[in-house]
Amino acid sequence: MITVDDLAYVRIGTQDLDTQIEFVQRIVGLELMERTETTAHFRSDDRYQSVIFEQGEPRSLASAFQLRDQAALDAAAEHLRSQGLEVTAGTAEDCALRHVRGMISFVSPGNNVVELVTGMTQVVSRPVRFTRPAGITEFGHLGLEVPDVEAGQRFWSDNFGFLISDWIGDRACLMRFDPVHHKLALFNEATGLGHVNFQVGSFDDIMRSWNFLKKQGVKIQMGPGRHPQSTAIFLYFYGPEDVTWEYSFGVREIHGEWTPRRFDPTLPDFIDMWQGALTDGPTWSEDHA
Numbered sequence: 001m002i003t004v005d006d007l008a009y010v011r012i013g014t015q016d017l018d019t020q021i022e023f024v025q026r027i028v029g030l031e032l033m034e035r036t037e038t039t040a041h042f043r044s045d046d047r048y049q050s051v052i053f054e055q056g057e058p059r060s061l062a063s064a065f066q067l068r069d070q071a072a073l074d075a076a077a078e079h080l081r082s083q084g085l086e087v088t089a090g091t092a093e094d095c096a097l098r099h100v101r102g103m104i105s106f107v108s109p110g111n112n113v114v115e116l117v118t119g120m121t122q123v124v125s126r127p128v129r130f131t132r133p134a135g136i137t138e139f140g141h142l143g144l145e146v147p148d149v150e151a152g153q154r155f156w157s158d159n160f161g162f163l164i165s166d167w168i169g170d171r172a173c174l175m176r177f178d179p180v181h182h183k184l185a186l187f188n189e190a191t192g193l194g195h196v197n198f199q200v201g202s203f204d205d206i207m208r209s210w211n212f213l214k215k216q217g218v219k220i221q222m223g224p225g226r227h228p229q230s231t232a233i234f235l236y237f238y239g240p241e242d243v244t245w246e247y248s249f250g251v252r253e254i255h256g257e258w259t260p261r262r263f264d265p266t267l268p269d270f271i272d273m274w275q276g277a278l279t280d281g282p283t284w285s286e287d288h289a
């Protein structure tokens with residue numbers, strides 16, 4: 001079994017690095033830690049980075065988790081290979097790009113590239129220089145789209161020991177590896193909810209951001225609302241190239257016994273206790289076509 005310590009980062013491809021940088025700084029509010037000719041690294045907390053944009057095809061490139069040390073990474077590689085997966089060791093160049101000491105990658109169900117890293121640089125000597133007071137406290141969770149959510153769940157439970165927090169029909173499985181209700185969400189493609197989440201410090205932060213985003217003409221995907229599963233108050237919005245961002249506040253922690261629940265996606269409050277709808281209207285890319 002592979003033990004994950006925490007989320008590491010997501011890597012996202014972009015055809016227009018400058019536009020992404022402008023949006024992330026002006027709207028999302030993350031600190032630009034580093035800009036190279038082809039990459040931009042954004043910090044949200046003690047991690048050197050939680051988001052890396054890379055010039056190229058506009059798509060998700062990888063989702064990464066932190067492992068304790070090199071021995072854990074070696075054991076993870078061996079375990080995954082024993083399960084028939086192809087595991088690639090990161091080169092020195094790969095590690096340098098990601099500010100990690102060691103890295104392996106593999107393709108998880110749904111064709112999602114996953115990177116396991118160790119020794120990612122932490123920045124604890126100074127606070128994050130947020131570029132907007134969104135109230136961000138932490139990189140919260142990530143979503144992966146999979147064709148078969150149950151098969152995806154089995155993969156993450158069997159190989160990584162991730163626990164099931166809740167099901168949303170057969171559309172989504174919310175999984176945890178520490179007390180936080182979910183740090184990995186598996187969605188089938190139909191949901192279109194692949195997104196990058198940041199926790200914020202208060203309900204007021206959510207509402208202030210909602211007004212700010214509307215004033216800036218940013219497309220809201222959903223919210224403000226409240227997830228019945230995690231009890232988190234959420235706000236989803238689209239950035240360039242339809243990268244979906246989320247702020248949320250008040251995620252449930254699970255300590256001790258917990259029985260996964262199943263939510264019915266045909267009911268109006270299956271994902272929002274306040275029964276808000278997914279926003280109709282164009283996404284960012286439709287609007288800029």
Ligand SMILES: [Fe+2]
Nearest residue numbers: 141195197246
């Ligand atoms: Fe989320």
